[in-house]
Amino acid sequence: MNEKKEVGEKAVEYVKEGMVVGLGTGSTVFYTITKLGKLVQQGLSIKGIPTSKQTEKLAIEVGIPLVSFNEINQIDVAIDGADEVNRDLDLIKGGGGALLREKIIAKAAKTFIVVADSHKNVDKLGSFPLPVEVVPFGFEMTSKYIRELGGSPQLRQNNGIPFRTDNGNYIFDCSFSNITFPGDLERELNLIPGVVDNGLFIAMAKIIITLNKDKEIVIKKRSVG
Known part of the structure; x- marks a missing residue:
């Protein structure tokens, strides 16, 4: 099937x-x-x-x-x-x-x-790394702020170079040990300068x-x- x-x-x-x-x-x-x-x-x-x-x-x-x-x-x-x-x-x-x-x-x-x-279908979100779209400028600093929220961001790569979205941006795939309040995390991530949006819907x-x-x-x- x-x-x-x-x-x-x-x-x-x-x-x-x-x-x-x-x-x-x-x-x-x-x-x-x-x-x-x-x-x-x-x-x-x-x-x-x-x-x-x-x-x-x-x-x-x-x-x-x-x-x-x-x-x-x-x-x-x-x-x-x-x-x-x-x-x-x-x-x-x-x-x-x-x-x-x-x-x-x-x-x-x-x-x-x-x-x-x-x-x-999952009981709790977070086993799949959360994608966060960021502008390339200052992405290293953006990564630092994501870590401060408890995430472990990995820059998405494509054949050894940073993956680019259709909008020309980078994506961090972020492991969060526990997304207990996904609505709060969505808002907190989007308040970081350099974050365009994230994959929490x-x-x-x-x-x-x-x-x-x-x-x-x-x-x-x-x-x-």
């Missing part, structure tokens, strides 16, 4: 005619985008906003028409993956390096849907599409209030 394909394609059911759709990045939402492309070829009319250059390329390949923010008033639904999902439906994202654009699009969406295979996901231990699709919804 391909769990990523199961949950990725299930999310397509939330996309309706005429919607503006935020298109996430990663191996699970790949199946969402591919399925949407087939529906577009069959006559579905939607417009997409990609979260990365990689996703933009895929969307063009499968025939999804793309728009920019200055052409729309809102995003109806955004669909994306996650590296970890806890019981409160909070997330760690950014393993693919697109966390900033993903967060901008998730925030702009009326409904943010996350597709996650069963291995992404707190109270943003409205729907999680995942699988239980019996490999059955489960839809989790955030309670309002």
